[in-house]
Amino acid sequence: MPPAASTPAYRRLNVEERRSQLLDAALTLFAHRAPEEISLDDVAEAAGVSRPLVYRYFPGGKQQLYEAALRSAADELQQCFDEPREGPLLARLARALDRYLGFVDQHDAGFSALLQGGSVVETSRTTAIVDGVRRAAAVHILSHLGVTEPGPRLRMTVRMWITAVEAASLIWLDEDKEPPLDELRDWLVEQFGAVLAVTARRDPQTAALVQGLAADG
């Protein structure tokens, strides 16, 4: 029996609750400092538990904790994309973007550290988690557009816009969150409309969509 289990405070939470408490503490730390600046001691201190307890839950140490926290952030991000299939398409996109930018705003430093790469704990697994979020965003957008078999030009347009949004988020954090979130959101939606219109000139599938969007207004 590990020593921590004998302390009453440690018995109050069950395994899932404890795990989730540690992930929350880690996410909050990662949200404000780069991963390489955070130690397991910091996480233990933030959660008000002992270092051995953190190791008991994350025997792989910091790398495992970082990946779990990243996965939990990725899940939260993907929830931003959930949007009912009602009303004009661009308005739905604006609402999803609003939640996404709210997440970026709230997790600023951690979000930058996560996406800017070069972190000492970055691995192909963490890259895969971030890529999973990008892919989920593309799937959501194409599904709202009502497209089940997107051609290469439409697919590339959507993926390019998602990358541009990600870049905009990082630049926005870098520029002290200017322009204001509402303006950034509307501007990004307008850009989506504009790049779709450009692709429509070369791609009949996208042209049909753009016609639908105009009627949708």
Place this chain on the structure above:
Amino acid sequence: MPPAASTPAYRRLNVEERRSQLLDAALTLFAHRAPEEISLDDVAEAAGVSRPLVYRYFPGGKQQLYEAALRSAADELQQCFDEPREGPLLARLARALDRYLGFVDQHDAGFSALLQGGSVVETSRTTAIVDGVRRAAAVHILSHLGVTEPGPRLRMTVRMWITAVEAASLIWLDEDKEPPLDELRDWLVEQFGAVLAVTARRDPQTAALVQGLAADG
């Protein structure tokens, strides 16, 4: 005296020539395989030299060689952006993009490995090299646009488009280089015009530029 120095073949090249020969060999390898799959033995074999000789030039081993090869690729990429200040702006952009996409086409696998991150040898220094290329691209574009003090909205528009081009390059490699390079180039130039036009609605500085581009045609 290292043993390699006694072999006549090793004396023919001076230090700079030898270094450049090793970098060329490394770049060619990195261009077709992910960095983590390449050993110093492979580089030595590709350059037709001994492993100790590679270590003599790159005592930091694979990491140092990788960074030097990356820096040399970054220099080559930045040369793609050199474009005389003559003729319509979007035509200049198309010519620079043509050279850039030619580079992507030629270095396909290495280019992907480099930019997709998650590489075992990725560090904050290699990230800084890649970021340097992005920054150089933005500086070139703004300077061709004749802007010395870009406001936040114009700056963000240019940086978002550069990121979107990078994403397009990776997707293009992923999709067996479809659409053809010429079409991709023209499409990306059109997207640049479209996002500038969207920003122009919110930003007087960009609006003045877009007017100039229309007159330029």
